[in-house]
Amino acid sequence: MISAALPTLIQERRRHPSCTKAQQVRFAHESERVFARLLDLYEVEWAYEPFEFPIAWDEQGAPTKGFRPDFWLPAKQCFIELTTAEQRLVTRKNAKIRAFRALYPEFDVSVVYQRDYRELVARHGLAA
Numbered sequence: 401m402i403s404a405a406l407p408t409l410i411q412e413r414r415r416h417p418s419c420t421k422a423q424q425v426r427f428a429h430e431s432e433r434v435f436a437r438l439l440d441l442y443e444v445e446w447a448y449e450p451f452e453f454p455i456a457w458d459e460q461g462a463p464t465k466g467f468r469p470d471f472w473l474p475a476k477q478c479f480i481e482l483t484t485a486e487q488r489l490v491t492r493k494n495a496k497i498r499a500f501r502a503l504y505p506e507f508d509v510s511v512v513y514q515r516d517y518r519e520l521v522a523r524h525g526l527a528a
Contacts, residue, residue, distance in 0.1 A: 431484040431517060432470055434526055439471070447472040455499040467500045469509055478508040484517050
């Protein structure tokens with residue numbers, strides 16, 4: 401005899417952390433996975449590195465440098481870029497972000513720096 405509670409149990413298992421989108425995507429860095437887990441926790445729709453924007457070109461017009469923001473949040477129409485390296489090491493990334501903002505002012509990009517990331521993770525009791 402199948403219990404009447406079985407459909408509810410199945411639904412709960414679908415929401416198990418191992419079934420979240422963050423667990424199914426291959427990330428370049430563990431900090432991105434942790435951030436994605438937070439987005440999943442708050443049921444924020446996201447896409448990981450879905451677009452690459454050219455930010456420099458050679459003489460023939462071929463892209464030579466690009467910027468690929470870490471997350472796209474469609475409901476907010478914004479990009480999120482995580483920068484968990486020490487502040488002194490983020491100069492190159494900041495230059496890419498400035499170029500992106502100058503070339504694509506119609507897109508919003510928010511940068512989450514190491515200090516902010518650590519505070520966010522600590523507040524939620526997650527491993528950094």
